[in-house]
Amino acid sequence: MSSQLLAPIKIEGYLTKQGGSFKSWSKRWFILRKGELSYYKSKSDTSEPKGTIPLKTVGFIRISEKKKKHVFEIHTAGRTILVMADNDESRNRWIEVLTRERDLIINADTIKKPAKLTVDDFELLKLVGKGSFGKVLQVRKKDTNDIYAMKVLSKNQIVENDEVIHTISERVVLQKISHPFLVNLHYSFQTEDKLYLILDYINGGELFYHLRKEKRFGEERVRFYCAEILLALEHLHLSGVIYRDLKPENLLVTKDGHICMTDFGLCKEGFITSKDKTKTFCGTPEYLAPEVVLSKSYGKPVDWWAYGSLMFEMLTGMPPFFSENTKEMYNKILHERLVFPSAMSSDARSLIDELLERDPSKRLCNPTKIKRHPFFKSIDWESLYHKKVAPPYIPRVKDKLDTTQIDPTFTEEVPTLTISGEYEVQDIPQKDFEGFSFVADSYLVSPPTTSP
Incomplete structure (x- = not known):
């Protein structure tokens, strides 16, 4: 028996789902367990789901504005799923449980102790970009040889420019999103003077x-x-x-x-x-x-x-x-x-x-x-x-380490952690950056790029 079937059921019951080419409504038996909402033809036939919705792909769940009573919407990256309960109490209960379980998955770092990463865990390879308060480096994680983009930000420049809220918001947003066309966050950590975000390395160029x-x-x-x-x-x-x-x-x-x-x-x-x-x-x-x-x-x-x-x-x-x-x-x-x-x-x-x-x-x-x-x-x-449509242009990159599509203004510089305009500040308010460290659960992000 699979681990999915052995997982505890969070909520189950009959709901009526809209679907099919004619948008007809069909009664289905829904089961939520292990972060997935599956639906079956009936309660007595749960051998094979007719469909599964991973909660990690769900944006939000809300009461629908449709004229039908007791309907709620489940929004995913690809579509909006309409489901109808028997009454408002049942509908609200499903929304409550699904939202709570979705949030637990998206905010998985709050229940998972982050690994203590430091800059010493990474080899600096190339400078690939610069921003207002920092830079982006191509790096290799030493224990796995995986290639990432390391975004390095200066705390004192963030504080001086009143950008603390924006910076923390960036980390929070990166933590909660997962989509084929959005960059994934794998790790984040900090030192007394800098913040570090370890992201997918994308080498086809801006x-x-x-x-x-x-x-x-x-x-x-x-x-x-x-x-x-x-x-x-x-x-x-x-x-x-x-x-x-x-x-x-x-x-x-x-x-x-x-x-x-x-x-x-x-x-x-x-x-x-x-x-x-x-x-x-x-x-x-x-x-x-x-x-x-x-x-x-x-x-x-x-x-x-x-x-x-x-x-x-x-x-x-x-x-x-x-x-x-x-x-x-x-x-x-x-x-x-x-x-x-x-x-x-x-x-x-x-x-x-x-x-x-x-x-x-x-x-x-x-x-x-x-x-x-x-x-x-x-x-x-x-x-x-699902990336099944052939792109009209494929960048000319030889391998996973190739930086030829990156502006040579960046790649010709020696890669260092020093940020332009940065100077030593003794009294950075460290409390502003509490909770910045993060380690993504493997099921929330795409596999990292591995060097040849």
Whole structure:
């Protein structure tokens, strides 16, 4: 008998599930155990599940706004599953148990003692990127030979720039998410003066690097990238997270040609409903939505404005309202009419026009509706999610250690842990960084890249 069948049952019972090509409702026997919600034809026939939902892939579980009574929604990276209980009490009980078990899996580090890693456990290989408060290094874990990206951040620079909340939020978001097009966190630890995040090493290069070299991408390539980015953004939003910094520099291309979103320093949690808002002015000027420029309250729609700006840039080589003068650029974002190149297809123009709607209440922000737009009519979303769609471009990388697709401005530097502009500070408030250390459970992340 399998370990799954021997695992204790957390909750079980009949629920009515919507499914099939005609969206019909069928009664199924549901069982939750070992982090998986499985459903069967009946209580007496549990030999083989008709389907299984791993809770690690679930963004949130909530009461549905559908007209049917007692319905709740289970949101996963690939789809939304509608389930109906017999009454409100039963529905609320299922939501409570599923949410609790989902959170236990996502926050597994709170019940698992982290291993005590240090920088001495890693060999520094190459510098592969730099940011405002730190750098990213290609490293090898000495005991396993696994290759990772090590993000090193200066505590004193984080404190001085009032970025503690953003930095901790990045670690928390990385810990809770798991998606094919989002970078995985494997470990995090700290010293008195630095923070360390050990992430997937992606060696196909930044999207920015490829776009700068090629000036612009063809429409098929843009469609593919935008489709994968859409699934990643949808997953973040379903997890209650807004990204706030979508741009080519934060999108990596894997060695197989897929998109991998990275850098979650400006993410903010707690955005479950459309009423959840914030007013923090942050992001990259070229991609800021009008409501951010105007210092108004905003929510998830800001990510879809940035998504439209990114799509326009990939097709044309420049963001839609770009100017060297930031004040002038903000004025263009607020007032200038969007002009499309004549060569751009009508479907692309239509989608961008709906995404770059200045009124966030009228902007195209529903991922389901975006997927149905004619621009994406050729996309098989289920196959795309499982990486079964062939990428239109494969980076030329020889092996797992190859850095030829990384900007040589970085890779030609000697890899060190020293951060530019850093100086010794005696009184860093260490309490601000309590609980930063983390070790991912193996089932929450993809296998790391291993050197040849």
